[in-house]
Amino acid sequence: MNTLPIMRAMPELKNALAESPSAVLIAEPGAGKTTMTPLELLNEPWMKGKTMLMLEPRRLAARAAAVYMASLLGERAGQTVGYRMRMDSRTGPDTRIIVVTEGVLTRMLQDDPSLEGTGLIIFDEFHERNLSADLGLALALESQNVLREDLKLLIMSATLDGERVAELLGGAPVVRCAGRTFPxxxxxxxxxxxxxxxxxxxxxxxxxxxxxxxxxxxxxxxxxxxxxxxxxxxxxxxxxxxxxxxxxxxxxxxxxxxxxxxxxxxxxxxxxxxxxxxxxxxxxxxxxxxxxxxxxxxxxxxxxxxxxxxxxxxxxxxxxxxxxxxxxxxxxxxxxxxxxxxxxxxxxxxxxxxLEADLSGLALELALWGVRDPASLAWLDAPPAAPYAQAAGLLRALGALDAAGAVTPHGRRLAGLGTHPRAAHMLLRAAELGAAPLACRLAALLQERDPLRGHGSGSCDLTLRVEALLRYEAAGGHGDAGGDPAALRAVERGARALLAQLRSAVPDAGRLEESAAGAAADPYLCGLLLSFAYPDRIGQRRGGGAFVLSGGRGAAMGDSQQLARESYIVVPAVDDSGTQSRILLAAPVKERDLLDHHEANEKAEVYWDEDSSSVKAGRRLMLGEIALKETGHERPGPGEAAVVLLEVIRRQGLELLSWDKGTAQLRERMAFMHHAYQNWPDVSDQGLKDKLEEWLLPYLADCRNLRDLQRLPLRDALEGMLDWESRRRLDREAPTHIAVPSGSRVAVDYTNPAAPVLAVKLQEMFGQQDTPRIGGGRIPVVLHLLSPARRPVQVTSDLASFWSGTYFEVKKDLKGRYPKHYWPDDPMQAVPTNRVRPVRKD
Known part of the structure; x- marks a missing residue:
């Protein structure tokens, strides 16, 4: 082992730690840092009588490192070298090096912030930037600065910005070591x-x-x-x-x-x-x-x-x-x-x-540490504000934090379970109901691979997974349970481990025995238990497989799904990659259970009722953003209704209003003027939404529902955006029709405000030299010159060039197809007509 590259760097590292409270070791792969560094530092003078902790980000690597170091000492894991991880520990009274993972370091710091008896904490493979490692380092740094000046910290990595970490550690020395890898x-x-x-x-x-x-x-x-x-x-x-x-x-x-x-x-x-x-x-x-x-x-x-x-x-x-x-x-x-x-x-x-994880577990640990503002700790990358605020909001909803952000007794119990706060809250509430084993199964199902994926079930019903698991358990892991045996085996192991954790944390273990309720896959009990973990994802049916969640988000499943007919569901797994989340897993829940087990708030409000497409006023029993019950109805006042209607239009779009042909054309003409003159009102969708209070609000006094909205005089509302002079100018510069040489008045199409179109039969334009212009004579229209069958034969904004060139090619084609029509050799001297041939004047 003395030939390993890390041994050449060991004198420098020992000297750095003897003179400094912290150090950074950058050792390339193959150097031997993970297994040799703890053993080499164990007998340093400052480690006398103390233990050493090494945080390893992966369970397999932690166990393997401890076993290998023990073998180098001629021992078994659990003697001088041991390990501690969730549901697996090998330590003894003589253990001096403990390899830990998965939040164990955080638990040790929470239980004893000064870590009395610990001389060194090593953070291995810190470049992986595991959330537990970042949290553990932040807490360890505060412990070192406030309680334990003699506690030493060592950051180890193969690929890491050593200087940045050294700066976080107060200017710690950086030791570098080449690896021993073959080409x-x-x-x-x-x-x-x-x-x-x-x-x-x-x-x-x-x-x-x-x-x-x-x-x-x-x-x-x-x-x-x-x-x-x-x-x-x-x-x-x-x-x-x-x-x-x-x-x-x-x-x-x-x-x-x-x-x-x-x-x-x-x-x-x-x-x-x-x-x-x-x-x-x-x-x-x-x-x-x-x-x-x-x-x-x-x-x-x-x-x-x-x-x-x-x-x-x-x-x-x-x-x-x-x-x-x-x-x-x-x-x-x-x-x-x-x-x-x-x-x-x-x-x-x-x-x-x-920077990309759910921070609810981190927020709970910081509250338990006594920190309400994460900025008070030293971080390599501080928790982002928005995800952290959402995490704190969830913890308040779970009862883990009080209104001031301080941890509650219930929050301490959640942290003690060592699992995600959502799952921990569900397990503790389930224990009160005598359904802890079922809750453990549900939590394990959500943590492991879906046992029904690829096994013929396209259903998102989580209850079906519980039923498959119960069949698997009843058969002792043998026989066809209707799912993936490997996944079911992993879920069963996970459920047993969670139940063991719960037993160690709940004083009255008798409540955790299997009960009739806990052993059955009662879909509504499953839904109730899940609602404890996901109070923000209780869904209320909206029809067509769509649900609105108590957190305010929309979610949907296929309309053919059995659960699509349930009034209420709980949605623990979604794909939120689109504008509306796709429901991956859900379970039904009864309204009565929600009322009995969740705290709903009664609100007096004026609101838009989707079912009746109308504004209502009254009291609603709200669970988050969904209304469980409505009590009392009153007629909303005109001002109240108008405010709600404006928000509905903003949210659902201007399509809610009735745009007849004349009103739509007026809006397009105004859009043309805005394109030509920026000081004209913006009548695009966004422009109108931004100014709803100015142009539409005065017309909403008597509106209460969708039918009223669709009767609004929109033409008057749009014209109300213009003064008298602007209306006259609109008629002059954006006329509805243009008179052409044949005497016809042809409508102008302003669908594209940048290029209005005049679609007219070619024969009606004979004799006109220049393209008609609008916008005060500045903007030529785009002429769509039509055949007698009203099909475009030429698109141009330069009529004179057409007459002098392309017309003769077009004339050949049209004369062959329409021989009875009038196709003169000189279009500038010809008589325009809207008939087959011009009418003779005797």
């Missing part, structure tokens, strides 16, 4: 766009098995792609001695260990992994990396207050990390399933989770 050749091999990802990955694996030695590591965005690639590889025989090893976070530990362990002699391994294998882990024997260049992540939308699972391209930094996996133990090859040009367009680094 890795890079190949760019983008598949045709028509080839699915799983087929492209499988084809690359087969070629690599034939051309390259050693094991193969394939990076794919998620479990779904891993399973599909696995199926594609198994569809045809692989070389003898080859086996496939999936690797992702929800996989059982034994299968994860199998994927990471060195292959037995004579065997070759193909590891299909998510980004879990990107850092910290060394998978022995890997000589080839095949990279799909994608990652799956949760992206929070402040616009909707919802989180969406999305697949994104990786960054250049991640691509280099993945490439380095092929050069840990020998020279290797990295095959990238994208082009060199696409590589140049990748972002330099991944967006920190802080």
């Amino acid at each position: 890795v050749e890079t190949e760019y091999a983008p598949p045709p766009k028509s080839v699915p990802l799983e087929k492209a990955a499988a084809d690359s694996v087969r070629r690599a098995l034939a051309a390259q030695p050693g094991d193969i590591l394939v990076f794919l965005p998620g479990e779904r792609e891993i399973r599909r690639t696995e199926a594609e590889l198994k569809s045809a025989p692989l070389p003898p001695g080859t086996f496939i090893a999936p690797l992702f976070g929800q996989l059982p530990q034994a299968e994860q260990d199998r994927a990471v362990a060195a292959s037995e002699p004579g065997m070759r391994k193909v590891v299909l992994s998510t980004s879990i294998a990107e850092t910290s882990l060394t998978i022995e024997g890997v000589r080839t990396v095949i990279d799909a260049g994608l990652r799956r992540t949760q992206v929070f939308s402040p616009r909707t207050g919802m989180t969406r699972l999305t697949t994104l391209p990786i960054s250049k930094a991640s691509a280099e990390q993945r490439k380095g996996r092929a050069g840990r133990t020998a020279p290797g090859v990295c095959i990238r399933l994208w082009s060199m040009e696409e590589h140049g367009r990748l972002p330099e680094s991944d967006t920190p989770e802080m």
Whole structure:
């Protein structure tokens, strides 16, 4: 181990930490920083009698690092070196190095802000910018500054802006260390766009098995792609001695260990992994990396207050990390399933989770720490204001924060469960109702892969998933439960783990035993429990599969869905990529349950009633933005109704009004004048919406409903925007009709205000030299010269040029098709006519 590159940097690092409270270590892949640094620092004088914590962002890497360090000491994990993570711990009375993950550091700091007995906190792979790591560092820095001057902090990374982190740490020294990686050749091999990802990955694996030695590591965005690639590889025989090893976070530990362990002699391994294998882990024997260049992540939308699972391209930094996996133990090859040009367009680094995640858990932890304004702590990237405000709003709705933003006793209980505040609130409320096991199943279903995806059910009803899970449990994991067995197994494990967490947190564990209610997939009980977790996503039917959510957002499902007929639903999973969220998972809930278990507010208001398309006044029992009940109706006053009607028009559009042909033409003529003279009123949709109070409000005195709106004298309202002189000018410069040489008055089409059109038969224009002009003679109309059948034969704004040139070509064609009509050789001397031939005058 003394040959590892990190050993050469160790004297400088030890000296930096002896003289400074903090340091930054930038060590390239293969340097040995994760496993050797804690062991080397353990016996420093300032560590005497103290323990060391190392935050590792991934569970698999945390466990593997602890086990490997223990083996270097000739021990098992749990002696000198151990680990702690949710639902899994290996520590003992003599443990001095504890590898932690998934919020464990935050819990330890919350329980003991001074971390008495801890000498050093190491933040490994900090470049991943995990939300827990950012929070843990902010809390640790405050603990160091306020309570523990002797507490030391070490930030470690392979790819990180070391100077920026050093500045955050008060000018900490930066130690750099080269890695020990073998050369890795890079190949760019983008598949045709028509080839699915799983087929492209499988084809690359087969070629690599034939051309390259050693094991193969394939990076794919998620479990779904891993399973599909696995199926594609198994569809045809692989070389003898080859086996496939999936690797992702929800996989059982034994299968994860199998994927990471060195292959037995004579065997070759193909590891299909998510980004879990990107850092910290060394998978022995890997000589080839095949990279799909994608990652799956949760992206929070402040616009909707919802989180969406999305697949994104990786960054250049991640691509280099993945490439380095092929050069840990020998020279290797990295095959990238994208082009060199696409590589140049990748972002330099991944967006920190802080800037794109749901911040409700972070907001709860800060409230528990006593912080109401996150700006009072030191951050590498501070929590964005809008998502943080929405997170605090959700916590108030869950009862975790009071009106002043301070944590409540209930909020402390939520934090103690160690899961998302939504799920924690649902579990605690369910325990009060004797339905905790069912709530645990629901929470696990929402955290794991959908067990009915690809199993014939297009329904978004979450209750069907619960029923499949109950069948799976009743059959002991055997038989056909009507879903994906692997997904159901993961959900069952997750539900058991949540129930164990709840038992440890709830004093009266007897209430958590399985009850008749908890063991049944009662759809309305499922909906009630989900409404505790998602008080902002209780949906009220609007018809046609559309619902309005209590948070004010619209959401919809297919009209053929059974749930589309329910009056109320709860929507825990949506796709918010469009203007209206698409419902992915939902469950029905009874109005009576909502009234019994949620706090509704009675509001006296004047409002627009969608069902009757009218303005109403009265009292409504509101749950967020949906009205559960209406009590008492009064006739709204004229002023009140007008204000509501203006907002409805702004929201739903000017199409609500009745635009007859004459009014529409007046608006188009005014639009032409606005285009020609900027000081004229803007009558575009947005322009009219912006000035509704000025031009429409005076006509709304007697309006109460949609029928009244459609009877409004819109022509008078538009003309009311003009004074007497402007109306006269409108008639002069934007006439409704133009007199043509034949004597006809032809209507001007102002549909395009930049180019009004006069569509007239060619024969009616004989004798006219110049194009007719409007706008005070400045703007020529666009002439659509028509055949006798009123079909355009020429479009021009230069009539004189047409007569002198193109007319003769057009005349040949028209004379052949319309021989009885009048087609003179000299159109300027001809008699204009709107008949077949001009009328003779004797």
